[in-house]
Amino acid sequence: MSDADAAFEVVAEGLWRSFSKGGRTIDVLRGIDLRLDPGEQVSVMGRSGAGKSTLLHLLGALDRPSAGSLRLGGRELSSLGDRELSALRCRHVGMVFQFHHLLPEFTAVENVIMPAVVAGETFEDARERALRVLGEMELDHRIDHRPGELSGGEQQRVAIARAVISKPNLLLADEPTGNVDDRIAYRLVRLFEELHRSGTAVVVATHNDALVRRFSHPVLTLTDGILYPSIAPVDNGGCLGVDIGATNRPGQIKAEAAGGPVVRRKLG
Numbered sequence: 663m664s665d666a667d668a669a670f671e672v673v674a675e676g677l678w679r680s681f682s683k684g685g686r687t688i689d690v691l692r693g694i695d696l697r698l699d700p701g702e703q704v705s706v707m708g709r710s711g712a713g714k715s716t717l718l719h720l721l722g723a724l725d726r727p728s729a730g731s732l733r734l735g736g737r738e739l740s741s742l743g744d745r746e747l748s749a750l751r752c753r754h755v756g757m758v759f760q761f762h763h764l765l766p767e768f769t770a771v772e773n774v775i776m777p778a779v780v781a782g783e784t785f786e787d788a789r790e791r792a793l794r795v796l797g798e799m800e801l802d803h804r805i806d807h808r809p810g811e812l813s814g815g816e817q818q819r820v821a822i823a824r825a826v827i828s829k830p831n832l833l834l835a836d837e838p839t840g841n842v843d844d845r846i847a848y849r850l851v852r853l854f855e856e857l858h859r860s861g862t863a864v865v866v867a868t869h870n871d872a873l874v875r876r877f878s879h880p881v882l883t884l885t886d887g888i889l890y891p892s893i894a895p896v897d898n899g900g901c902l903g904v905d906i907g908a909t910n911r912p913g914q915i916k917a918e919a920a921g922g923p924v925v926r927r928k929l930g
């Protein structure tokens with residue numbers, strides 16, 4: 663991450679996403695307000711179909727909102743063309759998809775290296791880091807396997823490695839533990855915490871209560887198309903909730919109701 667990226671903020675205001683299906687309009691997101699400074703992390707929970715993946719796709723500039731504004735690193739996305747969006751994604755955003763989207767003809771390590779090389783890194787540097795992160799994900803022995811030769815959980819771990827090796831400004835992880843066991847989930851928590859300490863803003867969408875309990879950051883609930891602060895118990899027995907301002911870490915949490923809660927948390 664360069665100094666120029668240091669002020670990379672995520673600012674969503676009134677994000678709305680509707681889909682038309684069979685003559686009906688479904689309003690999945692109905693005014694999402696969310697603000698993340700570099701190094702902030704939130705989890706988004708919500709029932710199946712609540713719109714978590716839809717939200718992450720918008721935040722990752724893979725989809726455009728029906729209304730509302732999204733600024734990434736000071737740039738309003740609605741003013742950017744597809745090519746500029748793709749460049750912004752490539753440079754700043756890492757995404758762990760719910761369905762992994764690995765390139766089937768490339769090996770695990772090649773899949774991981776690809777975005778870093780496209781973003782301008784040398785092959786050797788990218789490979790060195792890829793091997794470290796794949797080792798962290800306990801995949802040393804699978805680096806030359808193609809996705810079709812990997813289990814679901816192994817594919818998911820490759821997708822995680824791919825999303826993190828470029829140290830993106832914004833990491834979006836959609837059900838990152840859907841197919842992995844507890845030990846890998848614990849490693850993932852450590853990996854994400856390492857990233858967000860180094861300045862990456864992280865948004866994790868998950869159903870996994872146990873995962874959320876291991877993170878010590880705000881948990882938001884997506885219900886009826888709006889993000890609400892919620893309370894999550896944390897490992898030290900404390901309570902971390904953006905609506906009550908209690909925290910087990912130095913910092914400040916503020917929630918404002920303005921059409922939907924604006925969540926802002928500063929690490930001290």
Ligand SMILES: Nc1ncnc2c1ncn2[C@@H]1O[C@H](COP(=O)(O)OP(=O)(O)OP(=O)(O)O)[C@@H](O)[C@H]1O
Pocket residue numbers: 681682683688690708709710711712713714715716717760
């Ligand atoms: N392209 C689309 N066209 C029509 N409806 C869509 C489209 N994409 C998503 N939806 C609808 O939007 C709603 C939210 O979907 P989304 O995938 O965001 O949910 P989710 O919270 O991620 O669920 P899960 O926990 O099951 O992954 C669903 O009801 C889905 O059917």
Ligand SMILES: [Mg+2]
Pocket residue numbers: 714715716760836
């Ligand atoms: Mg989903």
